[in-house]
Amino acid sequence: MADTFYLSGKPVMVPYTPAAAKAAGEVVVIGATPFVVHVQNPPFGTTTIRDAVAARGGIYGGVADGVMAVGGDAFWDDTNNKFTATSVGNTHFGTVVSGPTADLVGAGPTTDGDTVYVIHEPRGVGTGLAAGKKSEATASTTATLTAAQLLGGFINSAPAGAINLTLPTAALMVAGIPGAKVGDSFDVSIENTSGGANAITLVAGGATLRGGTSIAQNKAALLRVLITNVTAAAEAYTVHSIIGA
Numbered sequence: 001m002a003d004t005f006y007l008s009g010k011p012v013m014v015p016y017t018p019a020a021a022k023a024a025g026e027v028v029v030i031g032a033t034p035f036v037v038h039v040q041n042p043p044f045g046t047t048t049i050r051d052a053v054a055a056r057g058g059i060y061g062g063v064a065d066g067v068m069a070v071g072g073d074a075f076w077d078d079t080n081n082k083f084t085a086t087s088v089g090n091t092h093f094g095t096v097v098s099g100p101t102a103d104l105v106g107a108g109p110t111t112d113g114d115t116v117y118v119i120h121e122p123r124g125v126g127t128g129l130a131a132g133k134k135s136e137a138t139a140s141t142t143a144t145l146t147a148a149q150l151l152g153g154f155i156n157s158a159p160a161g162a163i164n165l166t167l168p169t170a171a172l173m174v175a176g177i178p179g180a181k182v183g184d185s186f187d188v189s190i191e192n193t194s195g196g197a198n199a200i201t202l203v204a205g206g207a208t209l210r211g212g213t214s215i216a217q218n219k220a221a222l223l224r225v226l227i228t229n230v231t232a233a234a235e236a237y238t239v240h241s242i243i244g245a
Helices: 147-152 170-175
Strands: 004-008 012-016 027-030 033-037 049-056 059-063 073-077 082-084 091-098 115-120 135-138 153-157 163-166 185-192 200-203 208-211 220-229 236-243
Touching: 012 033, 033 091, 059 082, 135 147, 147 153, 147 170, 147 185, 153 163, 170 220, 170 236, 185 200
Parallel strands: 135 153, 153 185, 163 200, 208 236
Antiparallel strands: 004 059, 012 049, 027 033, 033 049, 059 115, 073 082, 073 091, 091 115, 185 220, 220 236
8 A cells, every 4th residue: 555645736756766666655765855656666676767756846645643733844754654743763754734634724634544635845954954944043151052053053152251052962952853863964163252262161961072172262163963863762962073273
């Protein structure tokens, strides 16, 4: 049985070389991107098929995992072949437009097993949240940074005295990344624009922190955040820091 079924719209089609036979409607997750098979390919074996899968576009229906809100993000649970509102460990698929009826009005699905309709517009770390929605945050006093501040990509700090900036817990970091998977990474810079000789000390908090930890006046640190575990209650991430001399 197919994982999803195609409802309407104009999907962007790309070639695909299956590792095994795939049925039309099946979702194939490659990296951080969910593709939807449109050409049923058992007759072709593992031959490359032109315009076989949709990379994005179109509206798809499928089974919902519990309550999902219209206008909210839909993630693909590849283990259970369901759409879900839970981001951790799953892959971003698109935006919920309706359910359980196909009319684009009313509420979304309310119970497990309801039908949900989703616009296929996936984003992954480095293509959407981490790359397309950059913003500058301010953190000029001792504080624990949030996942959103880090994902924004730029943190300006102008401390009036020496301060500590602590990295968020691993659970909050993973929860802040839609569809977080092991190996996801992104960069963030922290700049010390203090008017005096006031240093910023990076504190590991919930991260494994590798590299420099002291950012002097008029210096900046480049942090690379790497997710190493997304399992609930065992989340983990590493931060590699390079600080300007």
